[in-house]
Amino acid sequence: MYTQGLDGKxxxxxxxxxxxxxxxxARFQARIDAEERIEPNDWMPEGYRRTLIRQISQHAHSExxxxxxxxxxxxxxxxxxxxxxxxxxxxxxxxxxxxxxxACETLGVExxxxxxxxxxxxxxxxSIFNYPTLTWADVGMIGWLVDGAAIMNQVPLxxxxxxxxxxxxxxxxxxxxxxxxxxxxxxxxxxxGTPEQRRMAQESLDRWWWPxxxxxxPPDSDSVHTAQSMKWKIKRVTNDELRQKFVxxxxxxxxxxxxxxxxPQLRWNPERGHYDFGPVPWDEFWRVIAGEGPCNRERLEQRxxxxxxxxxxxxxxxxxxxxxxxxxxxx
Amino acid sequence: xxxxxxxxxxxxxRPRNGLAHRHxxxxxxxxxxxxxxxARDLYTRRGEGNSIWAVPAVAIAVSSPDDKASLFEPAEDxxxxxxxxxxxxxDVKNM
Ligand SMILES: [Fe+2]
Ligand SMILES: [Fe+2]
Numbered sequence: 164m165y166t167q168g169l170d171g172k173x174x175x176x177x178x179x180x181x182x183x184x185x186x187x188x189a190r191f192q193a194r195i196d197a198e199e200r201i202e203p204n205d206w207m208p209e210g211y212r213r214t215l216i217r218q219i220s221q222h223a224h225s226e227x228x229x230x231x232x233x234x235x236x237x238x239x240x241x242x243x244x245x246x247x248x249x250x251x252x253x254x255x256x257x258x259x260x261x262x263x264x265x266a267c268e269t270l271g272v273e274x275x276x277x278x279x280x281x282x283x284x285x286x287x288x289x290s291i292f293n294y295p296t297l298t299w300a301d302v303g304m305i306g307w308l309v310d311g312a313a314i315m316n317q318v319p320l321x322x323x324x325x326x327x328x329x330x331x332x333x334x335x336x337x338x339x340x341x342x343x344x345x346x347x348x349x350x351x352x353x354x355x356g357t358p359e360q361r362r363m364a365q366e367s368l369d370r371w372w373w374p375x376x377x378x379x380x381p382p383d384s385d386s387v388h389t390a391q392s393m394k395w396k397i398k399r400v401t402n403d404e405l406r407q408k409f410v411x412x413x414x415x416x417x418x419x420x421x422x423x424x425x426x427p428q429l430r431w432n433p434e435r436g437h438y439d440f441g442p443v444p445w446d447e448f449w450r451v452i453a454g455e456g457p458c459n460r461e462r463l464e465q466r467x468x469x470x471x472x473x474x475x476x477x478x479x480x481x482x483x484x485x486x487x488x489x490x491x492x493x494x
Numbered sequence: 495x496x497x498x499x500x501x502x503x504x505x506x507x508r509p510r511n512g513l514a515h516r517h518x519x520x521x522x523x524x525x526x527x528x529x530x531x532x533a534r535d536l537y538t539r540r541g542e543g544n545s546i547w548a549v550p551a552v553a554i555a556v557s558s559p560d561d562k563a564s565l566f567e568p569a570e571d572x573x574x575x576x577x578x579x580x581x582x583x584x585d586v587k588n589m
Contacts, residue, residue: 204559258536275498278497279497330519483525
């Protein structure tokens, strides 16, 4: 999802050559195999470090950009209760972004550098946040489906081999459950409302269903780095396994609401014990990843503007702190 | 060019009186006072604590994993530091 393996490139990594280097790598793998956690100052292969930096920073960027589609509805939330809930949820997402930037910094990269990469359009974030929130139902749909998919992806990451990432995930997972439930409650309210409200809920589900399934990333057959990430226990469950699990738990939730999943091929397969579902429109996925989704440009522009407009605040706070430090020293 | 970031603070929170402060994570802040206000928003949104320490990360001395052997191995062969090392007849009570 937020770690959908969008960009497999981590640049050339020098392979272990000498016997000593190979021995060190074998020792590292043995620690991973023994379910030991790796901590910031421990030795780690360069590929492991770079894979983590890529994954954690993409995850962090996704949390930050993910605030934008929801922020679109804060001033138009239908009641004060919904507005307070939405604000609290968005604040949580900001927190998730910050926990993750912190975790990433323990790998020897600076947050400012990561933010710079995002603003320069050089970093990836989850494809899902390049879709617009056209109706209030979309806010509910994001909570139910997008946060639902996030939970599915993040729960196994709590056991990721890298300690700081795993710990950030524990905090995040504790908070996500509220996100999904408030979303489902919004959709349920609409689904039990007037015919117009029902239509709004259905129309929203029709737009979000496939993009939600894309959140788990390309099919296993197309994701080159899955095997290495699984071996390092950075990743615990494959994209396709997570996607299937998501479909299996979400279909009954939609049925309960009386909403129809927009997939004519969807049906329960008693032999497999899973739902079969139609082909995911991967062309659309790759287009969105390449920057041609409905809102890619808008999202980045909004982040850039926020960054620029906040610059004087960051500088003033630092100047104030410096002035006070000098004054305290003089006193 | 990336902007210069605020300094890094490590954040410790005491969940409630009677417990020690525990490391919860880090954040960037212009100074200690702001670090505490930001830690409030970042790490205690759901009543996770009642006291915050914000420590400049540069002020923390850290042991190196390379010194693990010299620092911690000496403790491993000193069985006599544990009560189970001693054989006391079972009819001796309250010990
Ligand atoms: Fe989140
Ligand atoms: Fe969330």
